[in-house]
Amino acid sequence: MSEGTVAGTGRRFPGAVFGVGSEPDARFSLANERTFLAWIRTSLALVAGGVALETLGLDLQPGLRLAASIVLIVAGTLLPLVAWAWWMRIERALRSGSPLPATIVGVVLALVVSVVGVLVLLGVLLR
Template sequence: MTDNRFPASVFGVGSEPDARFSLANERTFLAWIRTGLALLAGGVALEALGLGIHPGFRLAASLILLVAGLLTPLQAWFGWKRSERALRLGEPLPAAPLTLVLAVAVSAVGVLVLIGVLVR
């Protein structure tokens, strides 16, 4: 019997893991997607609402949020694939490489907004 599930690079290797682990991996994927949506919404809202923040700092913070929001679904997809494949092969779960990037991005946004409020 062949496995026709997508992607074949994940489902074509190893053995079927406990469904609870696959479902937990899917919930993590969805959490990353929600995070990406929140970052995008924050970037749009920050620029659209104005909020009395210096325009240059506001724009920079908005752009960082938008870029982070665009990168996060990529983290979600590739993280899901790598984790599901590791589960199927009985290997240790991989780390999420974009977590540091996102933490730095959100911190930078906080600093930009703070400075933007102080210098307006």
Template sequence: MSDRARFPARVYRDGEEPDARFTLANERTFLAWIRTALALIAGGVALEALGLGLQPQLRLAASVLLIVLGCATPVQAWLGWMSAERALRRSRPLPAPHLALPLGIGVAVVAVLVLLAVLLA
């Protein structure tokens, strides 16, 4: 397969072909981020759909934040995959995730919102 046929070409035309095991591990990490996105979205929908007798405004805020985080997570997955693949192809150290800290903070905020919603219900 030629490099032009591989997507995204701008990643694959850099450097040398890395060991397939590293490329496959990078792909598994991408898929783990996608599963995380699905879980965040499902959690946000479930939190709002089930109600659970929580304080409504806090429950809605937590649900919306989970869904927004779930929408941002595939961006992290794609950017992270591309950065890691480029680093592998250039024999450079792997970069840190771009959005991991904001996502972690967002999940912590959701936890506080849900805790308050439980206490104030």
């Protein structure tokens, strides 16, 4: 069985993506997959940062430290779901020859990190 096929069917998973259009240039599909994996690495870093922030018990105002940790962990938990949906949208657009959809994921993630930075800064100043 080749990678990405469903056992016994010869069809690729997910069908909602691979059942659309025609096979694009492999370089574009592989670039899309690398981007997906980069988002997964980012989500792991967010979760690890949130766990570390709370576990290390840094000398920050406890409520703000906990809030920053929760924001990081929630963002890191949701990001793989967003990344998967985004990978599927891009792959379908590549397969159908449609323009690539616009995204705000990067902007939202930058906002999340900025909020965490403000919470940590306040945690330092208010300890």
